[in-house]
Each structure stands twice: as C-alpha cells, then as structure tokens.
Amino acid sequence: MNQAKKTTVLLTDDHAVVRMGLAAIINLESDLAVCGEAEDGATAARLAGELRPDVIVMDFRMPGMDGAEATAAVLRASPGSRVLILTTYGTSAEIARALDAGATGAVTKDLSNAALADTIRATARGERRLSPEIAATIEDAEHEIALTPRQRQVLDSITRGLSNDDITKMLGISKSRVKQHLNEVYNKLGAANRAEAVAIAMRRQLLKV
Numbered sequence: 001m002n003q004a005k006k007t008t009v010l011l012t013d014d015h016a017v018v019r020m021g022l023a024a025i026i027n028l029e030s031d032l033a034v035c036g037e038a039e040d041g042a043t044a045a046r047l048a049g050e051l052r053p054d055v056i057v058m059d060f061r062m063p064g065m066d067g068a069e070a071t072a073a074v075l076r077a078s079p080g081s082r083v084l085i086l087t088t089y090g091t092s093a094e095i096a097r098a099l100d101a102g103a104t105g106a107v108t109k110d111l112s113n114a115a116l117a118d119t120i121r122a123t124a125r126g127e128r129r130l131s132p133e134i135a136a137t138i139e140d141a142e143h144e145i146a147l148t149p150r151q152r153q154v155l156d157s158i159t160r161g162l163s164n165d166d167i168t169k170m171l172g173i174s175k176s177r178v179k180q181h182l183n184e185v186y187n188k189l190g191a192a193n194r195a196e197a198v199a200i201a202m203r204r205q206l207l208k209v
Helices: 016-027 041-051 067-077 092-100 113-124 132-144 149-159 164-171 175-189 194-203
Strands: 007-012 032-038 055-059 082-087 105-108
Touching: 007 016, 007 041, 007 067, 007 113, 016 032, 016 113, 032 041, 032 113, 041 055, 041 067, 055 067, 055 113, 067 082, 067 092, 082 092, 082 113, 092 105, 092 194, 105 113, 105 132, 149 164, 149 175, 149 194, 164 175, 175 194
Parallel strands: 007 032, 007 055, 055 082, 082 105
Antiparallel strands: none
C-alpha cells in the first residue's frame, strides 16, 4: 500500500556510478522510489513507456541523444511523466531546448541530497525548478539573441510554414543562401531543426514587434 503512494523515478545517466549514487539518495526518502535506470535516451524512452514513472531525472550529455532529444522521446512514450534535467554543464541554448521539448525543470548536480529530493517532489507536482545559475544564463541568452534582418525574415517565413522553395522565391535569393540563413538561425537559437526553431521563436516571442 505505501509503495503504491510513492513518487516513482526513472534515472537516465550514462554513468553507472552516478545512477547508483542518485538511486541511493532517492531510495532513502520514504515517499520516493527509483523504478528503473537507463544509460541513454533510447533506453529511457523504452522504459518510460513500460514503467510510466512520475519523474524522469535526465542527464543532459549522453551518447545517441542529448537531453533535449531524450526529453522529447520520453514524453512521447509517457506523456504523463515529468522530466527534470540534472546536469554538470550545458549551454543556456541547450538547456532552453530541453525546456522547449517539455522538461519541467533543470538543476545542477551540485544540489544537496535534501534539495534534490525536494526538487523531484516539486517536479512531480509540475512545478518548474531551475538552479539559479541556469536561470540566469537562460535569461541572459534570451536577451542576447540578435538576428539580422534577413535571418528574421527567414525565421518569420518558416513560422508561417513556408518551404525553402517558397522562401527562395519570396526573398529572391538562392536555395543555398536560404539554407545558410536557416543554419545561422538554428545556431543562434540553439535549435536542432525547423520545428524547434519555430517553437523557440514562438515561446520567446522573437518576432513580436
């Protein structure tokens, strides 16, 4: 009976020693229980679909998928789960991508044991928790994104669903130049593809006059 009431946690980290340490911390809490462990995003997505954990604690740097890609994958597999990014390092753009992909929060690995447990509980409730340094870097990055007029035109075009051919005709530039502008926009936004660029542009209101 008591076990059924515990918040279940899936640990995703490519280092077994880290998973072991996290599991020891979490399982000491009477209301938390580790239900599974994964060494990469693909395994996490499979286990998320099977186990339906309340919270998925996710490392950001892993083989195969990064934290943002893995976040999207596990939430497709288990839409009711919450994702907490736990990272040693990661650029503001990368963390922002994970949040855009659906992560509830992001914290650094130097949290105390008690703070980690409290953050997992908050994540299960749907509360966003960001370590102060992560929040600060994300805020700074959002203010620092500077697109050229042409990059802004291209970004506006893809948010309206235009194809590369459409943009080529509309702006009167070559298809290779369109691709170049798109890659520059992706780099500035920290986006991996067209869909992520659109999501970030809408969330941050980058095209709002």
